Amino acid sequence: MEQNKDAPPKLGEKLLKFFLPKGESESVAGDYEELYTEISQTRGKSRAYVWYWGQIIKSIWTGITVYVWWSFTMLKSYLKVALRNLKRHKIYALINISGLAIGMACCVLILLWINDEIRYDRFHKQNKNLYRVLNDLNYGPYAQLTDGTAYPLGPAIKEEIPEVEEIVRLLPTRKILVAYGEKRFYEENFIFADPSLFTIFTFPFIQGDPQTALSSPSSIVITQDMALKYFGSKDPIGKTLQTQNQNDYIVTGVLDSIPKNSRLQFGFVGSIERAVAMGARTHWSGWLYDTYVLLQPNTSFEEVNAKLEAWIETKGIEESRYYLQPLVDAHMYGLQGEGAIRPLSLFSTLALLILMIACINYMNLATARGGTRAKEIGLRKVVGAKKNNILRQFLSESVLFALFALLVSIILVALFLPVFNQISGKELGMNLVQNKFLFLAILGIILLTGILAGSYPAFFLSSFQPDRILKGTLTTKKIGMSTASIRKGLVVCQFILTIVLLISTTTVYRQMSFIKNRGLGFEKNHLIYTQLRSEGNLWERYDAKKTWTKYDTLKNELSQNPNVLDVSSATCLPFGSMGKEFGQLDWDGKDPEYQVTMNHMAVDPNFIKTFQLKMIEGRFLSEEFPSDSQNFVLNDAAIKATGLESPVGKRFRLLDKTGIIAGVIKDFHFAPLHEEIEPLVFHMMPYQYWMYRNYVFVRISADNISRTIASIENMWDKAIPEYPFEFHFLDDTIDARYRKEQRLETILRIFTFLAISISCFGLFGLIAFTAEQRTKEIGIRKVLGASVGNVVRLLSKEFIILVILANIIAWPVAYFWMAKWLKNFAYRTEIGLGTFLFSGFAALVIAILTVCFQSIKAALANPVDSLRYE
Amino acid sequence: MKTISRREEQILIAIWNLKESAYLLAIKNHLSKIMETDWSVGAIHKPLMKLEKEGLVESYLGEATAKRGGRSKKIYQVSKLGLDALKTIKKEHDVLWAKFPAIKKV
Numbered sequence: 001m002e003q004n005k006d007a008p009p010k011l012g013e014k015l016l017k018f019f020l021p022k023g024e025s026e027s028v029a030g031d032y033e034e035l036y037t038e039i040s041q042t043r044g045k046s047r048a049y050v051w052y053w054g055q056i057i058k059s060i061w062t063g064i065t066v067y068v069w070w071s072f073t074m075l076k077s078y079l080k081v082a083l084r085n086l087k088r089h090k091i092y093a094l095i096n097i098s099g100l101a102i103g104m105a106c107c108v109l110i111l112l113w114i115n116d117e118i119r120y121d122r123f124h125k126q127n128k129n130l131y132r133v134l135n136d137l138n139y140g141p142y143a144q145l146t147d148g149t150a151y152p153l154g155p156a157i158k159e160e161i162p163e164v165e166e167i168v169r170l171l172p173t174r175k176i177l178v179a180y181g182e183k184r185f186y187e188e189n190f191i192f193a194d195p196s197l198f199t200i201f202t203f204p205f206i207q208g209d210p211q212t213a214l215s216s217p218s219s220i221v222i223t224q225d226m227a228l229k230y231f232g233s234k235d236p237i238g239k240t241l242q243t244q245n246q247n248d249y250i251v252t253g254v255l256d257s258i259p260k261n262s263r264l265q266f267g268f269v270g271s272i273e274r275a276v277a278m279g280a281r282t283h284w285s286g287w288l289y290d291t292y293v294l295l296q297p298n299t300s301f302e303e304v305n306a307k308l309e310a311w312i313e314t315k316g317i318e319e320s321r322y323y324l325q326p327l328v329d330a331h332m333y334g335l336q337g338e339g340a341i342r343p344l345s346l347f348s349t350l351a352l353l354i355l356m357i358a359c360i361n362y363m364n365l366a367t368a369r370g371g372t373r374a375k376e377i378g379l380r381k382v383v384g385a386k387k388n389n390i391l392r393q394f395l396s397e398s399v400l401f402a403l404f405a406l407l408v409s410i411i412l413v414a415l416f417l418p419v420f421n422q423i424s425g426k427e428l429g430m431n432l433v434q435n436k437f438l439f440l441a442i443l444g445i446i447l448l449t450g451i452l453a454g455s456y457p458a459f460f461l462s463s464f465q466p467d468r469i470l471k472g473t474l475t476t477k478k479i480g481m482s483t484a485s486i487r488k489g490l491v492v493c494q495f496i497l498t499i500v501l502l503i504s505t506t507t508v509y510r511q512m513s514f515i516k517n518r519g520l521g522f523e524k525n526h527l528i529y530t531q532l533r534s535e536g537n538l539w540e541r542y543d544a545k546k547t548w549t550k551y552d553t554l555k556n557e558l559s560q561n562p563n564v565l566d567v568s569s570a571t572c573l574p575f576g577s578m579g580k581e582f583g584q585l586d587w588d589g590k591d592p593e594y595q596v597t598m599n600h601m602a603v604d605p606n607f608i609k610t611f612q613l614k615m616i617e618g619r620f621l622s623e624e625f626p627s628d629s630q631n632f633v634l635n636d637a638a639i640k641a642t643g644l645e646s647p648v649g650k651r652f653r654l655l656d657k658t659g660i661i662a663g664v665i666k667d668f669h670f671a672p673l674h675e676e677i678e679p680l681v682f683h684m685m686p687y688q689y690w691m692y693r694n695y696v697f698v699r700i701s702a703d704n705i706s707r708t709i710a711s712i713e714n715m716w717d718k719a720i721p722e723y724p725f726e727f728h729f730l731d732d733t734i735d736a737r738y739r740k741e742q743r744l745e746t747i748l749r750i751f752t753f754l755a756i757s758i759s760c761f762g763l764f765g766l767i768a769f770t771a772e773q774r775t776k777e778i779g780i781r782k783v784l785g786a787s788v789g790n791v792v793r794l795l796s797k798e799f800i801i802l803v804i805l806a807n808i809i810a811w812p813v814a815y816f817w818m819a820k821w822l823k824n825f826a827y828r829t830e831i832g833l834g835t836f837l838f839s840g841f842a843a844l845v846i847a848i849l850t851v852c853f854q855s856i857k858a859a860l861a862n863p864v865d866s867l868r869y870e
Numbered sequence: 871m872k873t874i875s876r877r878e879e880q881i882l883i884a885i886w887n888l889k890e891s892a893y894l895l896a897i898k899n900h901l902s903k904i905m906e907t908d909w910s911v912g913a914i915h916k917p918l919m920k921l922e923k924e925g926l927v928e929s930y931l932g933e934a935t936a937k938r939g940g941r942s943k944k945i946y947q948v949s950k951l952g953l954d955a956l957k958t959i960k961k962e963h964d965v966l967w968a969k970f971p972a973i974k975k976v
Binding site: 021027030031032034038055059 | 895912915919931934937939943944
């Protein structure tokens with residue numbers, strides 16, 4: 001057949017066919033084409049074209065108005081009926097809305113948190129092209145993925161790889177004393193950086209010029225907060241700040257406060273040249289620096305990584321593999337899985353589960369009580385409603401409930417946000433409307449909840465057959481019964497979740513108290529420590545000798561206070577960072593091939609007394625034996641690592657010290673219980689290479705702690721006036737290492753509480769409904785002589801069986817989850833049967849209490865009331 | 871008998887008159903000519919669909935022309951039911967109109 005020369009536009013034809021009824025779209029489209037051809041032949045092509053499109057637009061418009069008008073009209077009716085129902089059955093509405101509101105409040109809180117986390121580092125204008133350099137280090141004990149890179153790396157890659165536009169190196173410091181006149185504070189947020197810091201990142205200046213602010217080694221840029229802290233209302237520019245009582249810096253710029261959601265947090269920025277001048281390591285094995293890279297726009301960083309790898313190989317660097325990680329991923333994924341994503345995914349799962357429990361309540365109550373709506377559905381169907389309309393009706397009803405719940409949940413969120421901030425360690429605000437992501441996400445939660453909760457009841461209710469309903473063969477009770485098994489299944493699901501949470505909370509609680517109560521091998525209470533000089537990096541050691549010499553003076557002073565029991569010093573802090581050595585170790589009969597990493601710390605002889613450690617063999621290092629300055633004491637783990645049979649008296653070498661093993665000390669914990677106790681070597685203070693990390697430990701008596709500390713401060717100020725006194729309790733420091741677990745414990749506890757409450761709401765609603773349905777039955781039973789106990793048993797029995805069933809399923813699930821979690825700890829409590837029995841029993845008791853309250857009420861009712869209308 | 875509207879009645883008669891050439895456009899043109907108004911396609915199609923659904927008309931696919939982009943015409947014919955309906959209407963009309971005086975020019 002020949003082609004029609006005057007064929008109508010293709011797109012129009014497709015649209016037309018879309019609107020035509022399925023069976024005849026072909027022939028009618030043909031009719032239209034014929035008419036089009038006719039018009040185009042008689043009145044011109046353009047007329048035909050306009051006519052054709054006019055027809056289409058008309059049909060679309062009519063379609064829409066008819067559809068929208070009628071949908072709206074019906075929606076109005078649906079909502080009206082929903083509101084009437086809500087008003088008539090207030091208890092059920094209360095159970096549903098409060099449960100959903102709590103579930104949604106959890107979700108909204110977690111959403112606020114997610115929103116905060118994903119916006120990390122996004123405020124940098126060039127964030128899409130910013131990367132941090134990671135270092136996959138393979139160097140003895142330091143084999144790990146780190147962000148520490150070498151000094152020459154940055155400039156080298158900028159030169160070698162053309163896609164790299166700019167780099168910046170940052171050198172963090174640990175804690176530095178910063179002084180302006182009388183104002184002296186220890187600061188942890190002092191960094192050194194290349195001047196490019198201010199050009200590639202977005203840190204706006206309030207005063208000073210970003211281009212030249214760091215051009216001189218003596219310059220320093222501070223943030224607004226720090227300017228206020230040190231200079232008050234005075235103009236900070238040109239003022240001199242002194243660090244460590246010896247290094248002067250002139251303020252050349254003031255930055256706006258660093259946003260909270262920046263991974264780079266600092267208050268002071270010195271020039272990196274200054275750090276180098278002071279002795280910061282600049283060779284290829286000094287992995288002290290963070291390197292960030294700005295790539296040219298639209299560059300693939302994978303390609304740059306490939307180039308980087310090839311270049312590292314030609315350079316012959318063996319111990320490091322460098323590669324780029326997008327800046328915005330750095331916060332989310334971290335280095336060793338410590339990124340934000342893990343707690344977030346756990347807590348969002350928990351929040352969704354809570355919401356799920358609430359949705360199950362809605363489903364159960366809606367289907368159980370479906371009978372009360374049966375007549376309405378039957379009538380609607382008789383007047384012409386199709387299954388689809390009924391479906392839509394009940395879905396819009398559940399979305400309406402979700403909407404109400406959301407309003408309540410917003411109030412809950414506003415109330416509990418401060419508490420939540422305290423737990424999560426965040427400072428979240430409620431700007432739900434300004435933020436597009438949050439707004440859409442909350443809209444999503446409403447729809448998700450509405451559909452999740454409403455779809456099953458909607459399908460169930462819309463399948464009623466109108467004739468059977470209206471004839472009366474399909475009674476309310478029959479409708480309720482027909483879904484009973486599904487409802488039971490859902491109740492079991494709720495209680496599985498609840499019991500798993502209960503068991504987990506109990507286990508985590510038990511592990512935490514295990515940690516708290518476990519003897520660490522030393523007495524951690526009433527032990528305070530202070531640093532003889534603030535801990536700096538290797539290159540800031542000039543001052544060490546000066547304060548070091550004052551230790552003896554300080555010690556003598558302190559010993560005169562009767563409340564000071566013991567004083568000692570060491571190079572490292574237990575539960576802080578330890579010195580590690582793996583190459584320069586040797587002992588009698590060591591296999592030259594054998595490699596082991598040992599922790600080591602130099603201590604003074606009083607350490608054993610101050611920490612109350614116990615010896616297994618030999619003696620501790622002592623001033624009475626002059627040769628002990630070269631001797632060692634090893635812990636039990638270290639002896640096991642060496643494999644020595646009778647270790648005391650054997651030769652041992654660590655770094656440049658060679659001596660004998662004077663004694664073996666009993667293992668004690670110097671790291672969190674996640675790890676096995678590692679080998680540890682003690683040697684004598686003073687030790688020249690480590691004296692810059694000098695901790696003083698003071699054991700004080702339990703009485704008058706505040707007075708003792710005040711007097712220690714007094715003595716410190718006399719002995720070492722250059723440095724302000726700062727102290728910590730060792731047990732606080734130890735506790736801080738378990739912050740992650742503590743947070744888990746708190747959050748699990750809250751979620752468990754919510755899960756139990758919402759499940760019980762649901763159970764309460766179900767039993768109330770069952771009792772209402774069986775009023776007459778109960779009345780008859782009582783008339784015939786049933787006791788209250790009989791009736792209570794009758795009503796409660798099935799629910800109790802469900803909770804027991806839930807226990808059976810929940811136990812293995814909880815066991816596997818908790819066994820996995822406990823594997824994080826080398827030292828852990830057992831998951832005993834007791835935990836399971838306790839949790840299962842607790843769930844059962846709570847369920848029984850909920851059920852009994854209602855069933856006793858039903859059982860006590862006077863049968864005359866329920867039967868008199870018969 | 872099903873009640874049908876005046877429009878449906880007109881369409882039924884048009885189909886009856888047009889015989890084998892009674893497809894959508896032909897019906898439209900036929901009626902437009904008689905009524906002296908330009909009827910839209912939809913105005914015919916919608917009642918046609920209803921008539922077909924109620925079994926008053928039947929349809930089969932007819933010839934295809936190039937003008938139609940090679941698509942078959944859908945040819946309608948009045949079914950037994952439709953014919954009965956027309957007959958009834960005709961009978962009722964005749965009775966109703968019998969007593970009506972001849973319309974004089976006023």
